[in-house]
Amino acid sequence: MTSSSPDVNVLLVDDLQENLVALEALIRQPGRRIFTARAGEQALSLMLEHPFALAILDVQMPSMSGFELAELMRGTERTRSIPIVFVSAGGRELNYAFRGYEAGAVDFLYKPLDPHAVRSKVNVFVDLFRQRQELQEAKAQLQRAVSMRDDFMSMIAHELRNPLNSVYLQAQLRRRMLAAPRPPDTQTMQSMVERDERQIRSMVRLLDDMLDVTRARTGKLAIVPAPYDLAASTTAVVDAIQEQARTSGVTLTLAAPPKLPMVGDEFRIEQVITNLLTNALRYGQRKPVAVTVGVRESESEAFVSVRDQGMGIQPEDQERIFEQFERTEGSAQIAGLGLGLYIARQIAQAHHGRLEVRSAPGDGAEFILSLPLPAPDAPT
Numbered sequence: 001m002t003s004s005s006p007d008v009n010v011l012l013v014d015d016l017q018e019n020l021v022a023l024e025a026l027i028r029q030p031g032r033r034i035f036t037a038r039a040g041e042q043a044l045s046l047m048l049e050h051p052f053a054l055a056i057l058d059v060q061m062p063s064m065s066g067f068e069l070a071e072l073m074r075g076t077e078r079t080r081s082i083p084i085v086f087v088s089a090g091g092r093e094l095n096y097a098f099r100g101y102e103a104g105a106v107d108f109l110y111k112p113l114d115p116h117a118v119r120s121k122v123n124v125f126v127d128l129f130r131q132r133q134e135l136q137e138a139k140a141q142l143q144r145a146v147s148m149r150d151d152f153m154s155m156i157a158h159e160l161r162n163p164l165n166s167v168y169l170q171a172q173l174r175r176r177m178l179a180a181p182r183p184p185d186t187q188t189m190q191s192m193v194e195r196d197e198r199q200i201r202s203m204v205r206l207l208d209d210m211l212d213v214t215r216a217r218t219g220k221l222a223i224v225p226a227p228y229d230l231a232a233s234t235t236a237v238v239d240a241i242q243e244q245a246r247t248s249g250v251t252l253t254l255a256a257p258p259k260l261p262m263v264g265d266e267f268r269i270e271q272v273i274t275n276l277l278t279n280a281l282r283y284g285q286r287k288p289v290a291v292t293v294g295v296r297e298s299e300s301e302a303f304v305s306v307r308d309q310g311m312g313i314q315p316e317d318q319e320r321i322f323e324q325f326e327r328t329e330g331s332a333q334i335a336g337l338g339l340g341l342y343i344a345r346q347i348a349q350a351h352h353g354r355l356e357v358r359s360a361p362g363d364g365a366e367f368i369l370s371l372p373l374p375a376p377d378a379p380t
């Protein structure tokens with residue numbers, strides 16, 4: 001954590017250039033940025049611009065003494081909590097020392113400066129500053145995690161509530177039908193059961209997605225690699241969703257080679273393609289959707305492309321949508337949690353592949369899954 005943290009700033013204020021040079025030489029270190037000022041006004045403006053771990057103030061300066069500067073610092077929110085070390089000529093300035101204490105001074109160094117004392121004091125304050133920063137960062141991270149979990153729970157509750165409610169209403173309806181003098185006919189029953197199944201499947205899918213997100217986050221998204229045929233898998237997924245496309249009036253086409261042997265987790269790869277197809281139907285504004293399976297020999301890659309002609313995605317959204325819960329403004333009316341692409345990309349990466357998008361707003365979107373071809377001597 002510390003190695004990647006930015007430089008810590010230290011401010012030296014002294015009216016004499018040679019004192020500044022000497023002090024700076026004493027405390028200069030990698031990871032530290034030393035600022036110097038020859039007068040109180042200049043010091044204050046630096047303090048308003050940069051965060052400081054420590055200010056070392058010469059007590060005796062012509063236009064504004066170190067103590068006066070300290071009093072001004074205590075008066076302003078941004079500079080109030082900067083620790084101060086006064087450099088004084090010792091005994092001769094005892095009454096000053098008292099005033100310094102009142103102004104909130106934290107420590108003193110006496111002239112002539114003892115290099116060891118200077119270095120260790122500065123080290124203490126710099127370490128304190130670093131620790132405080134790390135604590136604040138950890139706290140902010142925790143707060144983000146907690147609020148994300150809260151958002152997550154309320155979204156899940158919201159998303160489950162509607163289908164659950166509808167299944168419950170359906171059950172009540174059945175009860176009333178069964179109590180009626182004439183029982184419902186088989187066909188009515190059949191379509192009711194089918195609707196129940198759809199609702200229940202969508203709830204199960206939602207819960208599965210949540211589990212996958214948790215697995216991906218903890219690095220436990222299980223990939224069970226085995227030989228499979230990517231052309232056949234894609235065909236199966238397209239066939240399975242064809243019915244849904246037809247009922248919503250979408251032309252769904254597939255171009256694939258007769259065979260495309262790969263090694264990977266077929267179930268997971270089908271999950272990726274299903275997610276992309278579901279999105280194309282959801283956000284594709286009922287325009288045609290084209291699926292292409294092929295090989296890029298030069299890259300030694302296979303690819304599956306899902307192209308729609310719908311609303312498209314703004315350039316600034318094109319990376320964001322692969323993160324958890326991230327959705328675009330244009331899709332706010334359409335149900336969805338914003339998990340599908342996150343999971344899909346995690347699966348692609350677990351296969352050492354990629355999931356990318358190409359899109360121009362208003363001109364549809366193309367999502368491309370690229371997967372490394374198996375080594376030629378791999379079992380098929």
Ligand SMILES: Nc1ncnc2c1ncn2[C@@H]1O[C@H](COP(=O)(O)OP(=O)(O)OP(=O)(O)O)[C@@H](O)[C@H]1O
Nearest residue numbers: 279283312321327328331336337338339340341365
């Ligand atoms: N083909 C597409 N065309 C336009 N926007 C898209 C397309 N696919 C995804 N998006 C945008 O990216 C967002 C994230 O997609 P993602 O699949 O991760 O979540 P979702 O579809 O909203 O919900 P779910 O978790 O059910 O998949 C979508 O909400 C939508 O805004």
Ligand SMILES: [Mg+2]
Nearest residue numbers: 279336340341
């Ligand atoms: Mg989706």
